[in-house]
Amino acid sequence: MAKTTAAKGRYWKAHLKCVGVLLSIWFVTSFGCGILLRDWLDQSFPSVGSAPFGFWMAQQGSIISFVLILIGYAFWMARIEDNLEHDEEDSK
């Protein structure tokens, strides 16, 4: 399983990018929508059913997005790892 240092470096960069993007979404949906911007979202966003938007995000929406984030993570990482294997073939 010897991989070249360059391939490892590319892999780690892609990995960090994936984590960075997903954690930004994580922050926005929970702390952003649920806490920091809640008052503003309650006022100016269309409500979900009868629930104000920020309140709904805090109690339901954030949890749903967390599940989606993890599903995204599993798929994205699988793709990065596939690329890595091709990378290895190229360097042979």
Added chain:
Amino acid sequence: MSQDHWNFLFIGLSFALYIGIAVKQRAGSTSEYYTAGGGVSPFANGMATAADWMSAATFISMAGSLAIGGYDGSRFLMGWTGGFVLLTVLMVPFLRKFGKATVPDFVGDRYYSKAARFVAVICAIFICLTYIMGQMNGVGIVFSQLFGVTTTTGVIVGATIVFFYAGLGGMKGITYTQVAQYCVMAFAYTIPAIFIAIALTNNFIPQLGFIGEFTDGEKAVPFLEKLNTINTDLGFAKYTDGSLSKIDMFCITAALMCGTAGLPHVIVRFFTVKNVKAVRKSACWTLTFIAVIYLTAPTIGAFSRVNLITNLNDQTYKETPQWFKDFENTGQMAWVDKNEDGKIQYWGKGKSKSGKSGNVFEEKKPTFKDDAKGASGERVLTNVIDSDSPNELWFGNDVMVMANPHMGGLPKWAIALLMAGCIAAALSTAAGLLLVLSTSISHDLMKKIINPDLTDKQEVKYARFAALGALLVAVYFGINPPSSFVAKTVAFAFGLAASSFFPTLLMGIFSRRMNKEGAIAGMVAGIGFTMSYIIYFQFLGGTKEQHFFGISPEGIGFLGMLINFTVAALVAAFTPPPPKEVTDLIDNVRFPGGDDTAASDH
């Protein structure tokens, strides 16, 4: 069949199931004891992790906190699920790749020092002990509720059962019992919610009823609006508004999230699957299973609040339903007839003279004058009555879920199922914690630090003894909890995890420069700060006005974490970088593939 018979039937059946599984899946070797041999499927592990992680606090108290706090309760919802995202993307894949059995193992190797391992072991023991107290207390509450025994007896009975199957079965036994426990919990939690959603909102999906219309009155109104009106009429804040400050809310949520990502008993659950890819799949399953319960919790909170108020407020004590008197007998609810009109008034801050408190009495919990009865037949309190506030009704957070099926007039089997679910929640988490406690002591402390010559067999024996010892401590604190609500006790464990493990592990994986001096200093500073803050405000009578930046002890773990990061970075900058073996180890951990067997070298 009477309610008691149903309860005995359901709980008896579920116990038989758990113990049967534990006996069948009994662990033989250390590898099976610690990580179930490393061959659990992602799906099964997902379910087991969900059960392990959803504690009695989640199951019994969270809906209550939501019902009382409204929006404020969201901190638990977001904190405990959002932390799972952190755990999955920042921690477990790397630790799984590392492939040792415990979290202190990683800390010890990564920071190439016995001292670091020792600090990590102490932190792990501390976190698990704090957390397990809440579980034991939860078991006690359920048993006292069920069989009319005292909480003390309940705690002892629960502890005996946990010891029997966790000590015996090890990780392998626990994993499959937890799968069964998850199923019990999920049904127990969602079925009452569905019944009540149909009754109140005419919608059989609670989450849609929650944002839909309230149809139980004369004309349909949006449900949350109805709840807001009820709240403001009685002098409470609007349900959809909170009373916590933004910074406190932010810090508590952050502390819960980072704490979740640093909880050793959740991390080790992922050591039971085959490889890193399976870890990621398993994490998806786990969060999905958790979401089933977490998306239902806010609906139970809101529905039960409406039911509680319509059932009790402005009713004479004599007319109140039997369940109210039952809860009063177990000390989970209390009523003081302040205005002597024989009716129950449940009023918020807004109705008090100063507008400051809605307390019934000064103390946190009611104390009763033996069997004395008041004018209406209620139990007489010995508390110092708060005459400023007209509120007459006290109830614990725990009551909301427990009373929920009674308030909704659910069939007896549904109530019995709920009881079985509560016990499953407490037992599954307690078992997972107990396992980490016992491995921390036997593996990390005895084998790695004190006596490296221990054989496999001796190690498992020590683990079982350690489990017993840890349980005794947990029982003591379960009977005398340092804080009044189960959820609060648990929140402290999260604070401690957030300020110790989370930053240390994170830096261990993502920084190649972090060395042992930095990590140890950081851990000591972080947990030292957090613990002294919590102890000062919980035990030494610190007042709200003294809080740093208005952050309550629940949220202080976040600040402790920042201190940990800062101290670690500063100390590391002035001390030599880690040796080459360690940077090689980091590179290896970051990179997937390779060995597929967990815990190969004990």
